[in-house]
Amino acid sequence: MSDTPVDASKRTWLIASSCAGAVGAGFAAVPFVSSFQPSEKAKAAGAPVEVDISALNPGEKLTVEWRGKPVWIVRRTPEQVKLLPQLDAQLADPASKRNPDDLTPPYARNESRSIKPEYLVVVGICSHLGCSPSDKFQGGPQPSLPDDWKGGFLCPCHGSTFDLAGRVFKNKPAPDNLEVPPHMYLSDSRLLIGQDKQA
């Protein structure tokens, strides 16, 4: 190191210009970081989807794509609807109280999480890490499921289980119930996903 005494004024200017340079670099980074955000095109793609559910039989499921995600429409049998209240004790959030504004529109904050008890409409994306759960409508013992299984969904990725109202079982990796998208009935057989009467 040199023995020259420190030139205080030179040092001040060095610090000041370094700071100015850092601020400039910060501003220059903005456009680059911003370019990571969804493009205008991606933001625009999100129109509501109309579905014809007249051909859906009890116990069947229909999948449609909305905003790149799978939306399930399940027509539950009367027995399946009757089973829902019996499961409450085993569920993490049976009454849809967690994050209701994001997950459950007001018209679905009920035991069946739906407008009509017969039809379940949920986004088929697990609230854990975004896998799409598989149908396990058949009750009884089977791999990765409890022996008293009553029918529902199993996420293949991390084993979270959901009942037929998309409600998550206790002590599973997924913290939340499946999301109920905004939806409305245009008629008895036509369903609009992505928009409801409030909008």
Place this chain on the structure above:
Amino acid sequence: MAEFKDISPNASATEKLANWFNNRYPSAGGFYKAHMSEYYAPKNFNFWYFFGSLALLVLVIQIVTGIFLVMHYKPDAAKAFESVEYIMRDVPWGWLVRYMHSTGASAFFVVVYLHMYRGLIYGSYRKPRELVWIFGCAIFLVLMAEAFMGYLLPWGQMSYWGAQVIVNLFSAIPFIGPDLALLIRGDYVVSDATLNRFFSFHVIAVPLVLLGLVAAHILALHDVGSNNPDGVEIKGPKAPKDANGKPLDGIPFHPYYSVHDIFGVGMFLMVFSAIIFFAPELGGYFLEYNNFIPADPLKTPAHIAPVWYFTPFYSMLRAITTEMMYALSAILLLTVLWVLLRTRANAVVKGLLVVLAIAFLWMFNAFAFTGMGFLQGIDAKFWGVVVMGGAVMILFFLPWLDKSPVKSIRYRPSWHKAVYGVFVVNFVVLAYLGVQPPSPTGERISQLGTLFYFGFFLLMPWWSRLGEFKPVPDRITFAAH
């Protein structure tokens, strides 16, 4: 500037040419000496010391095959899958280049894991090699990012859903998580935008970082000198040296270890080629069968698992359930009670500890049983992500966790070997469970495995000092062969 050297006019043409270059580019010769012909490495290197040079070989294989794959691959969600099939079926020898690249990815992790294991058992991370180890851990981390982004490119089912899961890991972070995941994907779901940016990262950004880190790793290693199976310094002030100051226990890297490593390369390439030609998918472990199905955003395959090299960490992610958080809260509580009752830390420290412990118990959601909303902590999901990240990050701290008086496993108490043995078995079991579909038994085992993994490291400052250490020789043990 180096002095300009004249050479006798009678010198041979080769010598004249060498002199011409030396006068104009002396740093090249200096570099060759410092890193090859006059870099002294301990002469007792064993089998475990092949994997550093093999990692370098695989890096070169990946870069070269990658360059050729980019010539035919199309980073477009509508074309990516079919362009990979085009490489496999229509590009002359394309299948070979692609299999070299896909097998190379797994081979990279095989050699890197073995290389890290070598460092672990011989204490290669101990002073003064902490930075060598840290650069190495950074390489491992960056390599994981590189492998993960590369895996999206074929745009198969496993590519798509693997990326979906890993990107969603970030959304578990409180407050900023969802926006961060959006920034990574560039869309509300994994899509064409995601594919394009991962392509850019995979082929240029991350490899540049990787090369820089590899250079730093090797330069730092050559500055402090290589460790060896005895953990004895060959270049220290007490180490024996010849009249020219060269270490008596060292031999020049070139030609001794360069030739030695070529033998290792030969053996490695035999296994590598056998896999490429006879089992490129290696039973679904190197190339997963579900990835031969094009990505379908509406349907997750019935069983998804990451590629084998991520599965130990993936198991730890899956192990963190609400129940596990109660177990971790109990462990935290017992530790704090032990400190309060059995140590003589002063009151301020103890008070601070209690406050911290309560804060963490609250965040761990340990007060959920009270049913009070304001005591609601953070979901187990987030802690799973923390545990998975922590399992990699904890490696960086190894140089300061190991307090054993000797470096090498050779001179440690015999039961230490058993601890390391259990660590390896535990790691393999976690890897196996990560490949399997979730099951209650597997979950319990992986929870125990996670506790052991972290216990191994976090309790190392205590257990690594215990036991009867063997005397360390002054010089390396070496028998000429």
